[in-house]
Amino acid sequence: MDGILLGLETALQPGNILICLLGVTLGTAVGVLPGIGPTATVALLLPITFEFDPVASLIMLAGIYYGAQYGGSTTAILLNLPGESSSVVTALDGHQMAKQGRAGPALATAALGSFFAGTVATVVLAMFAPPLADLALKFGPADFFSIVVLGLIASIALASGSTVKALAMIVLGLLLGTIGQDQFTGVPRFTFGVRELYGGLDFVSLAVGLFGLAEIIRNLESRHSTELVTRKVQGLWLTRDDFRRIRMPVLRGTALGSALGVLPGGGHVLASFTSYSLEKKLSKEPKKFGTGVIEGVAAPESANNAAAQTSFIPLLSLGLPTHPVMALLVGAFIIQGITPGPNVINDEPELVWGLIASMWVGNLLLVLLNLPLIGIWVRMLTVPYNVLFPAIIAFASIGCYSIGLNAWDVFAIAGAGLLGYFLIRWGCEAAPLLLGFVLGPLLEENLRRAMIISRGDPSVFVTRPISASLLLLAAIIIVVAVLPSVRKKREVVFQGEDD
């Protein structure tokens, strides 16, 4: 507890509050640009932080990170342009809400859910960092393979249409994820000799194409400009009913996100997807998911933010980055003359606890900053669509290009846009594909690694307790998911109507 007090003392110094405010503001402003997700935002703004002393610089960097995450959700909700895997899920129902004129409540839910989750996760971080970090080390390749399998199985629920098509989209996503250099052998796969593709397809390009560009083409199906997306704005704030509906999803999302965020090697990726799937499973009206239900925004946003917070645990207690943004932070630590590692919490208590406490301060500032801004964001939707969509194309192209100066990242937007447009037209939804794409490399890597370590013995997946219980859970989900849909199908046949 001394630690938290020390941290609050540090974080609440006026100078540090100001730095934190600066960080979240900059992070939000850049993160809201289409095509620039949180990782890119942190990379872009990293040099600014070198000007400050270590504590201030890390507070600012962390502020940029969750500011960018919030900014990314804003773009996902308003424009259907997710900038990172976590906001893909937010776009599903968030953008539908925006189309129905409920962008305000969607944004407010994202802000409040994130704040609540951030607060809880900060406490988790402060109290349980060392034991949770040890738990994270217990996760071997076989366990990670199994949790990815579980995540993929759960993600079938992301689609509101046909299960077979959702499965096919997941597999297609997994396949797209194999493009690039095979890290086990160095062989470039499906790159057709293009060296720029060695690093694989860019996630942001794919997401911007599949969601953003595909949506624009779909909107342009209208013949006349008057038919284009008439967006009404109905109220900016949550209704009493909204509050009642988001309560449990926020709690569950926070719990799930806090747990998954700790896992090394990409647990945070799973947080928003699994929490969405969980809510859909628990909901009395699962069919409404995907059409603009507020639970579909509240759960993944809370999970995502909680995971973002607890993913600091391996970094702060072990010096291990579990997320690209954490890797950037490691660099920042070193440049500030601090060696990240297991000793940092003892050697630099003021820094570590100050950073932890500042996360809570930052989340608070983020809410205060963003709630009044909602009105302005929502007004952005009243920009005539004839102007809005060319601007989105321009911003997305620059955003995707500027990160790696790689023209192929831009070409990928066009390809993904066409693919997305037609697949959606044929009843195949894009979200499972994106999840498959993100998890594909993790699935393959850990499968191959686990098999190498076990010397080719596949029983490792069922003899390791963690892996076995995860696979068991996956099996249960399949059974639970398939049984009712088989039963439902009978009813459908008898009633002669569906959906």
Place this chain on the structure above:
Amino acid sequence: MSTDTGVGNGAGHSPAPFRPDLLAGGSFIALGLAFAIGGARYDVGSALRMGSGYVPIALGGTLVVLGALVVVMAFRGGDPAIRDVERPPVPWRRAGLLVAAILFFGFTVEGLGLAPTLLVTTFLAALAAPEVKPVRAALTAAGITALCLVVFVALLQLKLPLLGDWLGG
């Protein structure tokens, strides 16, 4: 998970196969084959040391099977989730303009530089709007270009050349 394959569902609902499912299933089969055949060019390896081709072949094969199921669905009345949804004609010209705009950006941003490339890209994109006149599209393009330059170059200080080699920048 609302609806499932049309196995046994609505058989005889319509005599002709449902086109969107046919196309979707066909695409999945084609893509699955492409990845599997492409993957077969790489070393497949063994279960202990999986080669580069192992996973693509396995997944490609899975996609072919799933694609086949979707094709089956097409012949059994189609996917109920989209069977009765109205599908307006594909806006080929507009989609083409958008794709051209993005490809133009990718091909020329390094050679021409950010400013001229953006002007053309946004102009092409703006032309895709319904009932738009070229003059209006040009104005839109100029405005968006200026905005982008302010945001990305002036505010964010992105190190992108405004004018590229081709223009003697």
Place this chain on the structure above:
Amino acid sequence: MRRHIPLTSLACLTMLTLAACGGGDADPAAYPEDDITMVVPFSAGGPTDTVARLIAEPMAEELGADIVVQNVEGAGGTIAGGQVADADADGYEVLIHHIGMSTAPGLYPDLAYDPLEDFKTVGLVTDVPMTIVARPDFEPETLEDLVSYVEENADTVTLANAGVGAASQLCGLLIEQAVGVDLTEVPYDGTGPAMTDLMGGQVDFMCDQTTNTASQLQAGKIKGYAVTTPEPVEALPDLPTTAEAGLPDVQVGVWHGLYVPADTPDEIVEKLTAALEVALEDQNVVDQMATLGTTPVPAEDVTPEAHTAKLEEQIDLWTPIIEESGVTGG
């Protein structure tokens, strides 16, 4: 070219007086008149990026121009190499690259550039030692134990590395060659995940830069056997050198150097070399490098001559080793 045109040219642009806005001819005597881009072939936050950012600041101060660090990742650093090889030879685009510069010809048969022909060397920066480390409960206690243990259990011992062409993989190849065994290599996507699994006891041992291992060793979270340099490392006094501990052939350091395109005027290269020399004497740089378990190279190595000699020697060393092992970058 990617030289950054100053903001004032925004005004020219709106008038579309394109030709008038072009950058003037570079005058080597006036260099630098503009921001310099330092291209890092790896992701922001990685060890090479850290070294780049550390020296960029004092170098910028000495040169009197901003140095902007740009991360151009991919294909083992060869994309960045290709970019700078093709850049204008005016000193405004500088590449920092490590040992990968000398292994690329072996790893990538169709490499788009020649490390010796297409660049001028500016000078060496630092030579990061590597350490042979193991999971905390791994049986062998010393390097000698490790060698005999590995010989006896070659079938079951697992050797982690950070992926194709990574320094950890190269060092691993050297160890396998020196001991005369073929071990099961477990590749990871970068050093972080590899270290996680080493600490968690999922893999047996690896060889990695002090940048990544020093703090974990000091905290006793992993076991250390030796450093791969001729001299002991100050930050890790308990570790013998490989020569002392019985594997004298395992000598490898992650050396870093600065490069400019081959046609860059010598006058500009001299200015860069001079600035690098000053930067490496900067107390802050020395201190920060010390926390990473490394030091700046001695002053006599901060020259194009010493750098070129090192590059040639390393290409000759690694190319046959890589070819023999059958490792390829594609």
